[in-house]
Amino acid sequence: QVQLVESGGGLVQPGGSLRLSCAASGSKFSSSALGWYRQAPGKQRELVAGIASGGTTNYADSAKGRFTISRDNAKKTAYLQMNSLKPQDTAVYYCNQGSWSKVVRSDFDSWGQGTQVTVSS
Numbered sequence: 112q113v114q115l116v117e118s119g120g121g122l123v124q125p126g127g128s129l130r131l132s133c134a135a136s137g138s139k140f141s142s143s144a145l146g147w148y149r150q151a152p153g154k155q156r157e158l159v160a161g162i163a164s165g166g167t168t169n170y171a172d173s174a175k176g177r178f179t180i181s182r183d184n185a186k187k188t189a190y191l192q193m194n195s196l197k198p199q200d201t202a203v204y205y206c207n208q209g210s211w212s213k214v215v216r217s218d219f220d221s222w223g224q225g226t227q228v229t230v231s232s
Contacts, residue, residue, distance in 0.1 A: 112221075113137030115206050120226030127196050131226060133189040133206035141184040146214040147191045149202035149228075156205070160191060161214045169215075173199070196230045203227050 119131040131147065144163045150156040160180035161169045168180055179192040189206055203225040213219060 113139070113143075113208055115208065115223050117204060117206055117223055117226040120204060120228045122229045122231065123196055124232050125197055125230055127230070128192070128194045129196065129228060131191040131193065131204055131206075131228075133191075135187040135189070135208060137187070137208070140187040140208065143208040144211040144214045145180070145182060145189045145206060145208045146217070147178075147180060147189070148205045148207065148217060149200075150205070150225075151199075151202040154202075156217055158215065158217060159204070161211070162189070163211055193228070196228075198230045200228060200230050 114136040116134045117131060119129060123129055142164050144161060146161040147159045148156050149159050159171050159174050160178055162180045162182055170178060177195045182189045205222050205225040207219045
């Protein structure tokens, strides 16, 4: 079964940048879609960005133009480059992998610890 570990979060000022990493241990990384999600206080977990095995990407409107999802299959690692961060981006960020349908629906039985991103002056 897949295991994923998120890292790279932290405290950053508005307008700053962070790059999150998601390290996977499964054997089907290269054939799986990946998603980055976030959950802010009082809100449901939402898909921020997804990337298919073939490289097709999808972004939430709030992330488009500022965030970039990428993957390195050799390293079994996914990334989320976040630029021009806003206080509204403050949340715990999670990654997960599976079919595209599962990524879009956030349909996973297991989630990791996530990594906290706080955007504040």
